[in-house]
Amino acid sequence: MLYRTAGQFKTSYEADHALFPVRQDAFLLGFVLVLAFVVFPLFASEFTFRALLIPVLIYSLAALGLNILTGYAGQLSLGTGAFMGVGAYACYKLVTIFPELNIALAILFSGFFSAAIGVVFGLPSLRIKGFYLAIATLAAQFFLVWLFQKWGWLYNYNASGAIQVPNIEMFGITVAGPLASAATQYYFVLCFVVLMTVFAINLTRGRIGRMWKAVRDMDIAAELVGINLMKAKLLAFFVSSYIVGVAGALFVFLWRGAAEANLFDIPLSFRVLFIAIIGGLGSILGNYLGAILIVALPVVIGAVPELFGMSISSATVEHLNVMIIGALIIAFLIVEPHGLARLWAVIREKLILWPFPH
Amino acid sequence: MNPRPDPAQLAAPDDGIAAGQVLLEVKNVSLAFGGVKAITDVSFDVVKGEIRAIIGPNGAGKTSMLNVINGFYTPQQGTIVFRGRQRRAMKPHEAVGQGIARTFQNVALFKGMSTLDNIMAGRSVMMKAGIGWQLLWHGRALAEEIAHRQTVEEIIDFLEIQHIRHTPVGKLPYGLQKRVELGRALAMEPSLLLLDEPMAGMNLEEKEDMSRFIIDVNQQRGTTIALIEHDMGVVMDLSDRVVVLDYGKKIADGTPDEVKNDQAVIDAYLGVPH
Numbered sequence: 001m002l003y004r005t006a007g008q009f010k011t012s013y014e015a016d017h018a019l020f021p022v023r024q025d026a027f028l029l030g031f032v033l034v035l036a037f038v039v040f041p042l043f044a045s046e047f048t049f050r051a052l053l054i055p056v057l058i059y060s061l062a063a064l065g066l067n068i069l070t071g072y073a074g075q076l077s078l079g080t081g082a083f084m085g086v087g088a089y090a091c092y093k094l095v096t097i098f099p100e101l102n103i104a105l106a107i108l109f110s111g112f113f114s115a116a117i118g119v120v121f122g123l124p125s126l127r128i129k130g131f132y133l134a135i136a137t138l139a140a141q142f143f144l145v146w147l148f149q150k151w152g153w154l155y156n157y158n159a160s161g162a163i164q165v166p167n168i169e170m171f172g173i174t175v176a177g178p179l180a181s182a183a184t185q186y187y188f189v190l191c192f193v194v195l196m197t198v199f200a201i202n203l204t205r206g207r208i209g210r211m212w213k214a215v216r217d218m219d220i221a222a223e224l225v226g227i228n229l230m231k232a233k234l235l236a237f238f239v240s241s242y243i244v245g246v247a248g249a250l251f252v253f254l255w256r257g258a259a260e261a262n263l264f265d266i267p268l269s270f271r272v273l274f275i276a277i278i279g280g281l282g283s284i285l286g287n288y289l290g291a292i293l294i295v296a297l298p299v300v301i302g303a304v305p306e307l308f309g310m311s312i313s314s315a316t317v318e319h320l321n322v323m324i325i326g327a328l329i330i331a332f333l334i335v336e337p338h339g340l341a342r343l344w345a346v347i348r349e350k351l352i353l354w355p356f357p358h
Numbered sequence: 359m360n361p362r363p364d365p366a367q368l369a370a371p372d373d374g375i376a377a378g379q380v381l382l383e384v385k386n387v388s389l390a391f392g393g394v395k396a397i398t399d400v401s402f403d404v405v406k407g408e409i410r411a412i413i414g415p416n417g418a419g420k421t422s423m424l425n426v427i428n429g430f431y432t433p434q435q436g437t438i439v440f441r442g443r444q445r446r447a448m449k450p451h452e453a454v455g456q457g458i459a460r461t462f463q464n465v466a467l468f469k470g471m472s473t474l475d476n477i478m479a480g481r482s483v484m485m486k487a488g489i490g491w492q493l494l495w496h497g498r499a500l501a502e503e504i505a506h507r508q509t510v511e512e513i514i515d516f517l518e519i520q521h522i523r524h525t526p527v528g529k530l531p532y533g534l535q536k537r538v539e540l541g542r543a544l545a546m547e548p549s550l551l552l553l554d555e556p557m558a559g560m561n562l563e564e565k566e567d568m569s570r571f572i573i574d575v576n577q578q579r580g581t582t583i584a585l586i587e588h589d590m591g592v593v594m595d596l597s598d599r600v601v602v603l604d605y606g607k608k609i610a611d612g613t614p615d616e617v618k619n620d621q622a623v624i625d626a627y628l629g630v631p632h
Contacts, residue, residue: 013507017500202495206503207485210471214479217468224428224466225546226454226483282470 005352019201036190041183049182054255056288056295057186057193058247063275063287064200065243070273071281072204073236074216075125079137080272082144083241084248085264086114089154091249092163096156103168103175107192107253111245117144118241125233141266148261162260165253176253185254192250196243201284203239212236213282244272278332280339289340293332297325375441375549381406381582382427382550387436389422389606396422397433398606404550409576410584411597411614415626419606420586421463424552427584428453428460441549454483459548461539463555463586469528473519473538476527477510480545513541517571533564540571544579551575553585557592565589569596594618602626 008023010016020026040053066080090113094106121140125133148154155163167177174180175188203209211232214222223229252259271294279290298321305312312320336343375381382404389397397419404410412420425431427438429448438445440456453459459480468476485506491499514520517537522530527538536556543551556572557565569592575581587593593600594614602610602617604626610617617623 013504013511014500017503017507199493202493202499203489206492206495206499207482207487208489208492210475210479211482213471213475214468214482217470218466220450221462221466221468222479223450224430224453224460225480225542226451227479228449228451 046182049186051299056291057189058250059295060287060291061193062247062272065240067276069236069240073212076134077137078134079140081264081268082141083114083244086117087245087248088252103170107249110249111242114245115238115242118237122237164258189254280341283341286339286341375406377407383439385437387433389433400608402601408598411593411600412586414603418603428458454546457549459543459546460552461543465535467527472524474523477541477545480542481506513544517541551581551583
């Protein structure tokens with residue numbers, strides 16, 4: 001009833017190729033965007049911004065990048081964390097070398113650095129697949145983190161070995177650094193995420209997306225319909241690493257404020273991979289659902305004991321967190337191995353028919 | 359019910375070869391994998407506009423022959439002349455550009471994609487809009503997408519698979535998957551269509567449907583077809599000429615009637631008394 005599609009006829013291919021062939025989907029997205037752009041900023045506290053909203057957005061973006069590579073083009077990667085690091089360090093260097101450069105541009109440029117590195121480490125994908133490729137990207141992970149530690153030029157030879165985000169203004173408003181307000185940073189990140197998402201949707205539903213999915217599903221047949229495997233795979237590495245790099249730059253500049261090399265180590269890669277898998281490989285929506293689950297749930301769980309007036313030590317909360325999240329991940333993967341996005345698709349199918357059985 | 363698409367609209371692209379002229383010539387081709395000789399000194403030709411069957415017992419080298427024709431294998435000896443030009447060593451993805459499309463013995467569709475997307479993927483090479491337009495989903499990219507969608511819909515109408523347009527092909531029954539695969543090959547607008555056992559594993563009704571589509575493709579679009587098939591009834595009815603391979607060697611070549619009565623062919627299929 002809520003999702004009735006009857007009576008929505010399409011009379012042209014343009015209409016059938018629209019982003020939302022079903023009107024209710026467009027309403028739903030509109031609602032979510034109003035929430036994100038208007039409602040949340042009105043009511044959110046500083047803590048909600050920093051612990052919930054901003055990290056969810058940034059992790060979604062990183063998972064989106066990984067999903068293009070793994071979910072769409074079928075190339076498994078374990079180096080996401082390191083590619084985020086490349087984006088972050090590139091942005092840091094750009095900002096220190098060109099202090100006048102607009103921060104938004106600096107972040108967009110820094111994506112190209114990680115894209116280039118991604119393509120280099122994507123070269124093995126031309127010869128190897130699956131687990132073996134995952135090991136090759138793991139090499140990238142270890143090598144790059146080692147480089148972040150050892151190459152002093154990257155962190156301007158400062159004694160701590162960490163990068164510190166200075167106060168950066170854009171159009172007179174401080175957007176990054178210790179003085180920036182959380183709401184400003186939230187809007188900044190939100191705009192980036194929306195922009196990248198639109199681009200990702202457009203890429204994945206057109207010729208390039210079909211090319212990637214063809215490579216993923218049956219590479220021999222893809223070759224025989226005239227798809228150049230080398231170009232398709234390297235393009236996937238490029239686009240994926242670009243988005244991941246931008247996410248990495250946002251991660252440090254708009255959220256953490258400072259970073260050491262080991263921040264980009266393998267736990268970060270796995271975190272992003274979990275988000276992509278739990279959200280649903282080969283889906284755009286899944287990245288957001290996955291990020292909400294993985295990032296927001298611990299915060300919610302941490303807040304529950306207080307709600308009931310119980311005082312549990314923070315260490316216990318931490319342990320509970322790990323246990324509950326772990327159990328949830330296993331449960332989700334058993335109930336719906338194709339991720340939350342598929343779960344939503346099933347619910348949506350049901351809603352189209354509801355309340356009638358047929 | 360949609361009207362049948364206008365055949366003139368679906369005509370095979372002009373490849374500079376007049377009907378009745380030789381489109382593909384295979385000359386003295388030999389192919390070996392290490393010590394295993396898959397094909398030995400085979401020559402035959404395919405004339406524009408005909409349906410050419412390649413038959414032979416299991417392991418005769420039929421599929422290897424098809425793989426040689428579409429550039430998957432490079433033969434150690436011999437030459438291939440396609441559309442009047444001698445073939446140099448090439449990558450498989452270049453075959454489409456030359457006008458060769460094929461289907462596979464075991465269906466090789468993109469399982470996670472819908473029927474529509476599978477057939478659209480067949481037109482990847484013809485789509486030229488740059489990544490900039492793709493990012494914006496506007497202007498050239500959108501116009502191109504719509505134009506190709508139109509052509510693909512004609513193929514969907516032609517193959518009578520409108521009802522499964524948006525179904526992921528992994529969920530389709532085998533017979534329909536074969537039909538979608540034919541659709542994907544047709545979307546490439548080939549001047550030579552290679553079909554590797556298009557009827558394998560089908561029941562009688564599905565075979566009859568498929569035969570009808572093959573004949574329609576040949577007659578309405580004028581597409582030249584080379585096919586491998588084990589069902590002799592189908593082969594003899596469909597094809598204009600038949601080449602018979604056995605142990606990688608050509609043992610007969612001619613019209614279905616000639617081949618049927620050839621002693622070497624009868625021996626290959628039925629065996630000889632020792």
